Amino acid sequence: MNRMFIVLEALLVALLLAWSPLAAAADQSAAAQARRQVEQPLNNAPVWREVRSGEPQFTTVRGVETGVLIQSGGETWREIRNGPLTLYGGILLCLAVAVLAAFYMWRGPIKLHGPPTGRMIQRFSFAERFVHWTMAVSFVILMLTGLAMLFGKHVLLPLFGYSLFSWVAAFSKNLHNFVGPLFILSVLVFIPMFVRDNLFRSYDIQWLKKFGGLASGEHVPSHRFNAGEKLVFWGVVVVLGIVLGVTGLILDFPNFQQGRGIMQQASIVHAVAAMIAIAIILGHIYLGTIGMEGALDSMKTGYVDEAWAKEHHEYWYNDEMARQPDTAGQPVAGRGTAVPQA
């Protein structure tokens, strides 16, 4: 019993010590005010300093931060959101689309050099494709609804009018808030699933030096994923995905009574991270669809032609061939998986 009291007492003392700078600051302001009443009763400057401090004061009204008279962070949030965030974010996204369009017109789709062999090897399992598409669909929904919330006022509102746009925005907001947690879940499953094949290797530097041959048309050998795909994995899925997830959760659950300050900061970080992620993922979507022959099929069916594997991921192709000489290289039919004919 006695020991418990000692532990409790120690805890209390530790708490008090940790609290003391805060308590001291509040005491100081109160003491300054009391002293001012004696020294200069007509000058109540300590009170007016306190008003602008953003510290909570006494109020009988219950709620989040009801004791704060003036919270200055909101003005900063507004300046950033309505200013550089909208302007440079919009420019970044327009640039990303323009660069992809220009690249498509310059190079066209990246086609296979040799003829397809008709022999398919498995690139993605069903579970991998399922998680990828869950993440992809939720990301696209979040992207469209998020963009509607930031740019809709400037782009959609003049087109739709107030009533229709309000309906679209309400739908967007709710969809965004409910799909967000699904995206976080898919990211959390995706990362351990793909992390092994995305660890950087020494030869990745070659790919980066030649920028994957995107400009020259030369193919740089790689294992299952090339350095570009690895960068997207680490940069967008791991770093930006987690940043977006954490800041998103802060904004999505006001029921935990968090204050305005953290929500303003989370909102800015969320928007910046989203804008960068969208710009990069637009490139990923381009290469995965119209930009490269056979790329979409690999994520749709899970299988790629041997010629494709050899051209784009030579080391991985060699590994697969060495690993399962009995099954690899066989015609598709025996596998029981629906694969479109090349």
Added chain:
Amino acid sequence: MARMKFLCDAERCIECNSCVTACKNEHEVPWGVNRRRVVTINDGVPGERSISVACMHCSDAPCMAVCPVDCFYRTDEGVVLHDKDLCIGCGYCFYACPFGAPQFPQSGAFGLRGKMDKCTFCAGGPEADGSEEEFRKYGRNRLAEGKLPICAEMCSTKALLGGDADVLADIYRERVTMRGKGAEIWGWTTAYGKPERQQEQQQERAKEGAKS
């Protein structure tokens, strides 16, 4: 045309919370929503001051600037109002407002907040003046009836004033002259910007700073 503003005289406010109660009663504001609140600074210490705060109907209203569906509008008298039919409950006005004026009936998971509610300066909303629908959504429209906001009208010490800014400023100037203290008008710089003379001085100083 009058420019409607609120003015709270901190030398007079006695923290009776009548303005809070009157507002809730007049507009039948839902549970959990308080359009007005009284905050006491350094409560219990000599020199404590109380201030009644609600939407200040700012000149350059942050809520209006950040609303993604543009549901806010300003009346000819400078009152900032919003259209609850357009409001999507995103909470951006709540992030932006320095006074914590925008309130939500819920703060649910997945950002389900309901429609924003705030002080209307007793001026209702976009519906027909005095209509039942307007009352249900925004409360009574006293301005349309030729009356001023109920909180200020029933303030027992006349600490809280609401009405034409020029008239308020005259009353306040007289008070300060008579009592010789308490010249600070709380929140006006934040809500309505710095007085023109002060702005000019600041610009002059900036120019001089650039020259030297």
